[in-house]
Amino acid sequence: MTDSLHFGSLKKSVILLHIETNLFDLYLEGKPYHPTVDMLRLHRTEERVWEQANLHVSIHSDQLQVLSIAVFNPNRGELEPWQNEQACFPIFYETQTYNLLVEKKADIDLSFYHENYSLREAVLPKGKRVLSGNLNFQNEIGFSELELRSSASSLFRIRLEVFPVKMDYKRDYQVILQDVNHQIHNLTFDFLRKTYQLTGLKETKHQSLTEYFTILRYLFDQLIKAVQRIEGSPHTQMHQSQRIVPAERAKKINTKTLQCLSKNPQQLVKDPANGMVRVRGEKYVPTHVLDTRRVVNYDTQENRFVRWVFLRIEQKLKDLWQLLKDQKRLEDPLLAQTMTRMQKEVRRVLQFDFLQVGTMKQMSVSLVMQMAPGYREVYKYYLMLLKGLILQDDLFRLSLKDLATLYEYWCFLKIHQLLSNKYELVRQDIIKLDYSGVFVKLKKSAASTVTYRNPKNGEIFKLFYNQALRGPTLTQKPDNVLTLRKMETSTEYKYVFDAKYRLNPAEPGTPYYATYDGLPGPEEDDVNTMHRYRDAIVHAEKDSEQFERTMFGAYVLFPYPDEKKYKEHRLYKSIKAVNVGAFPFLPGSTKLLEEFLDEIILDSPENAYERAVRPRGSKEYYDNKYTGKNVLVGCMSREEQLEIALRNKFYHTPLENITNHKLLTQLEYVALYQSKKFFGKSNEIVGVKYYGKIKDWKIVKRGEITVISSKHNPPDKLYVVFEIEEWETRKEIILPGGHGVRSIAFTSKYIFDRAQEIAELKLENEEELLLWREARRRGRVEVKLDHEHLDYAKKVMSVSLKGQ
DSSP states (O other): OBOOSSGGGOOSOEEEEEEEESSEEEEEEEOSOOHHHHHHTTTBOTTSBBOOBOEEEEEOOTTOOEEEEEEEETTTTEEEEOOTTOOBOOOOBTTOEEEEEEEESSOOOOEEEOSSHHHHHHSEEOSSSEEEEEEEOTTOOEEEEEEEEETTEEEEEEEEEEBOSSSOIIIIIHHHHHHHHHHSTTTTBOSSOSOBEEEEEEOOSSOOHHHHHHHHHHHHHHHHHHHHHHHHSOOOEEEEEEEEEEGGGOOOOOHHHHHHHHHOGGGEEEOTTTOSEEETTEEEEESEEEEEEEEEEOOOHHHHHHHHHHHHHHHHHHHHHHHHHHTTOTTOHHHHHHHHHHHHHHHHHHTSGGGOOOOOOOOOOOHHHHHSTTHHHHHHHHHHHTOEEEESSSSEEEOBOOHHHHHHHHHHHHHHHHHHTTSEESOSSOOOEEOSSSSOEEOOGGGSEEEEEOTTTOOEEEEEESOOBOOSSOOBOOSEEEEEEOTTOOOEEEEEEEEOOOOBOOOTTSHHHHHTTTOOBOOHHHHHHHHHHHHHOEEEOTTOOOEEEOEEEEEEEEOOOOHHHHTTSHHHHHHHHHSEEEEEOBTTBOHHHHHHHHHHHHOOHHHHHHHSOOOTTHHHHHHHHHHOOOEEEEEEOSHHHHHHHHHHTEEEEEGGGOSOTTHHHHOOEEEEEEOHHHHOSTTOOOEEEEEEEEEEEEEEEGGGOOSSOOSSSOTTSEEEEEEEEEEEEEEEEEBOTTOBOSSEEEEOHHHHHHOSBGGGGGOOSHHHHHHHHHHHTTSOEEEEESSSBTTTOOSEEEEEETTO
16 A cells, blocks of 8 residues: 555545445545645655554344445545455544444434443434434544444444554554553553553553453453352351250260260259160250251351452442542443442342351462362452553553643653663652542642752752743743753753644645745744743742743744754744744654753853843843953962951052053952962962952052062052952862963953863953853863963963863
């Protein structure tokens, strides 16, 4: 079944399936085409051959005869004869509407049945001879069974297969199911939806009520038959019952009877004619004797176990009933009827005589439970009821969550997997689940938080699922939020990754096609939601009314397989421009997001901040902040100078050293450099340790500076004297690292606070700062200048990691 060139032209509804029988004609009408499927060439192999779809027809009455079956072939654009179990094209898709029409040929009672209540109610009688209605599977994928009944008995069934429209069935959807079930085996399961998958049994520690009810419903009638078989021949124990009875009622007399009479002679009366007991030649007759009888006892370990099993089933059914009632799922009368019947049957079984026994205190497997008819079946079914279910071709039919929910879960779990492959998990019990309902869900809010550590620098970061973020206006609940903390700052950098199971295929002739050069991508309103998240999620410090943005980026995750092609999309390029956009994210398309996650985790605080859109005028503001020379680094010529400067809270230097006098107006700090020449003795500090904020400054003659003497400078030479508020000590000394300061040098406070070696104080332009920041994130930096002394150097020669 090769790809069709004419497939995309079939945009009108056609008859997809026609079944003719002796009692009725059945038609399923709809579009065998979906624009997204056709644009993305989904459900094809590499050779452009269609995947095979499952279609099965089964007859359940001797009165019914199938005369012909025809299935639509989109390659030929017409119906063609079809044999049962023969492969067919994928012609049924999620979110599309299909019309079911049944025309009776005979006067029979005919009704439509589906396990899902909403689909069942969609197809109703239209007059005396017609059943019709619209079927829409929404975002549910897999098998679906349509059934026709006559007088409440099954007459005819069709099993069809529903395909996804935004991802490939085999390549993507099946892998998503496997990925989710691999991490949390029952997270994909739901309760009585419109489609189902085949499942088998597996061991589990946490069984959901959905799994329990699925297994129980399949085994229930067999379980009842097994216990009825036990009732015909229950396991018993025989024991002797001894009691005092009138002599004429005694049935069995033995030596114990005589022993009892010898101890109770008052029960003997004289009877010379018929005495049974002779005492000293006289005959006596007993009035009462000890009678021994064998009694049947049902209170065995095996019967206690059977009772315990049915009590457990009764409680599970009560719990399920209450949950379904709370969730308004019992509006389905057939489901309520099924559960009511099961509960009545269980209560009836518990009234059996052989089950009026005590409480099971401990369980041990006897030969009776393993081999006796009825008992071995109950024990086998009990073990099956303890198990979970796993997706495979097996006995049990189980509904799965809709694809939009599954995709949301998978995105969270896949991001977690990508991060845990490269970074350390701080906590192992990370993903929290909600077992309170009929089926398992991911627990929302702060409960589902994964914490990681970057082994390269020790930074901690967190991944939140569906966290509620309250702001001054409305609460926002994005799907996934990655929160980063950088070592050099206390600011939290947050990024939203919101899963959207939506895709615009960019059909020719549409505005989307014209706007984005024919490239498929995310829906525009989803990207607009990312702008809302970024702007609406704000934070205010305690006791402050000033709010600040905490979201530094927001991105849509959407199902699209071609990462290479998507790189040319405007909404991918917008990530670099404004930090809002979208990433394609499917099992085989995770590279772009993985690279981006590594990038933002390794970002310096400055790079992280600069990714965000800043207000107009920020460039001039931050250029001045980063490159403004507001720190003077002065060299100490001798130990006495350092001691006097620290004691008197001042620093002085010849005015001629400051060639640009405008610098005096912007200087805010003075730092003291202790050279290796004068302070390089043992136990002496070399480098910059002390710095202080300038309180005031003035220009004076050298002779006016009396706290420290000078033999080499004339008294009328002009000096600048800086008055310091308080000298402070750096936590980490700025080391020489092969460079020094001859007299004085200037740098910015931003660089001064982060420098580890003297040469780093020379960094000035944005390119040098970028190289330096990124190198610092990966280890210690080596900056090489074109001169040994900082104040004589003209330029930075290189910036690299130490040892490279």
